[in-house]
Amino acid sequence: MDDVEQKPLSPAELKKLKKAEKAARRKEQKGEQGVSQAPQQNRHKPSNKAKPDSTKPGTTAHKKSASTDTQSTSQYALGTLLGHLELRPRLGAPVPEDVNSAVFELAVRMSAFQVLGSTERCRQMLLAFQRMIREYRTPPDTLMARSLNTHLGKQIEYLKQARPLSVSMGNAIRWLKQEISKCLNDSEDVVKDNLVNAIEDFIRDKLDAASQVISQLAVPQINDGAVIMTFAHSSVVSKVLRDAKRGGKDFRVIVVDSRPLLEGKKLLQELQAADIPCSYVFMTGLHYVLSEVTAVVLGAHAMFSNGMLYSRAGTALVAQSATDRNIPVLVYCESIKFSDRVQLDALTTNELGRPEDMNLQIGANTSVKALHVLYDLTPPDCIRKIVTELGNLPPSSVPVVIREYRNS
Known part of the structure; x- marks a missing residue:
């Protein structure tokens, strides 16, 4: 009997046939590995009995972790938290290029913590800028005010290398730049005279007279x-x-x-x-x-707009x-x-002092890291009132004073 001639399968039928063969092979493999599959699954599941808890005292992992933590606690605090x-x-010497000698002297003294207090630092900075303005020579074919603004920026950046600028210094710098912008079309002599006199007035009004008025209110x-x-x-x-x-x-x-x-x-x-x-x-x-105390009086490095005292x-x-x-x-x-910042x-935001100033007798113990943080924050709930040249104010009035000051 002659063989019946088979018709070629269509692409859809071929795809269906291959799918059925693959399913059959998969079923056959599951049947062969049925006994060994359960242990493999159990091996992948965590077992409380087989795996010790590394956080429990007495385990090897816990001892290693405790040892590591003890050795790196201070380093972790410095590296992560602060x-x-x-x-x-x-x-120190030499004097950098484009830095005025008066600014350089002040930066060195600030770096050595010989000039302390935000008011004194602000005063000394303005006096250094005053001397810098007197000694400044305008480059050819440039306006005095424009070139002076660029030169002033270099002095400020150098002062920042010594210590972060205080809030009072930042406010004074902002004011000085505004004064320079008013002299864009004036000659060099006029600009110098105006700025030198303006700095003298600023020191008298914002620093000297302010403290005098505060004294008259507080006494x-x-x-x-x-x-x-x-x-x-x-x-x-x-x-x-x-x-x-x-x-x-x-x-x-x-x-x-x-201390320190x-x-x-x-x-x-x-x-x-x-x-x-x-x-x-x-x-x-x-x-x-x-x-024994009947009253506590404190100074301030800054007052933030949320009423926090930074000192x-x-x-x-x-x-x-x-x-x-x-x-x-x-x-x-x-x-x-006063600052519009909220902290x-x-x-x-803080400043680190020099660890060597703490004079710790730690010897060869390299695991001890000296940490000298200069400032902290006092919440407004601890402050009865703030005595300023504008009067006696609650901490909540700080943003109002800042807003009125800017509008004026």
């Missing part, structure tokens, strides 16, 4: 027999207390200080020279003397301790230190 804070190198608030506590050194606090003594007020001052800068020693010397009875204690003795590290502890005992806390602060913690 790694964004930069420690400026100590500046009547000091009662006879008061025991006033203050922390570190503030030029305006020193002036208020000395003026109160000259005005016949009878009071006593407790100066709280902390020991700024309170300078305030102590100034108050003793004015015949003001003083006591000097370190931060560790704060709670032993608070029972020397330790200020927050003094203010909080006094608030817990219902002791009023007053802040003496010039409006030049919620002292870690996001």
Whole structure:
């Protein structure tokens, strides 16, 4: 019998046939590996009995982890938590090109922490800029105001290499640039005279007169027999207390200080020279003397628009301790230190001091890392009022003052 001639399969039929053959092979493989597949699945599942918990004490993994953590705790803190804070190198000779000698001298002194206090740093910066303007020579075929603005930027950048600019310095620089922009079409001599006189007026109005007005407002608030506590050194606090003594007020001052800068020693010397009875204690003795205190007065590095006081590290502890005992806390602060910034913690933005200033006797222990943070934040709840040249203000009025200042 002749073989029946098979018809060729269509592409659809071929695809269906291959699919059926593949399914048959897969079914056959599953049947062969059915016994061994269950152990393989169990092997991939985690078993609480077979796998020890590395977080439990006593395990090898836990011991290694604890050892590693102990050795790198401080490095982790510096590298992760405060790694964004930069420690400026100590500046020195030679004088960089395009940097005025007065600015160079100030930067070196700031780098060595010989100029402390935001008010004093702002004053010295303006005096250095004043000398720089007098000595500046305009390049040929350029306008004095335009070239001076560029030259000023180089001086500012060099000062930043020494230390971060304070809020008062930043506000003063912003004002100076506005003054330069008003002199675009004036001659070199006219520009120099206008700027030199403007800087003198700014120092007189925003620094000297402001502290004088604050003193006039604050002195009547000091009662006879008061025991006033203050922390570190503030030029305006020193002036208020000395003026109160000259005005016949009878009071006593407790100066709280902390290492490594020991700024309170300078305030102590100034108050003793004015015949003001003083006591000097370190931060560790704060709670032993608070029972005698009737008021706490503090200086400020800056006041932020959310009412936070930004000042020397330790200020927050003094203010909080006094608030817990219902002791009023007053802040003496010039409006030049007001900032529109909002800061919620002292870690996001801060400044590192030099670790060698702490003078730690750590020997060859390389696992110890010295950390010197310069500032902290005091919440507005701990501040009774802020005494400024504009009057007595609550912390919530800081943004109002900034807005009015800019509109004027």
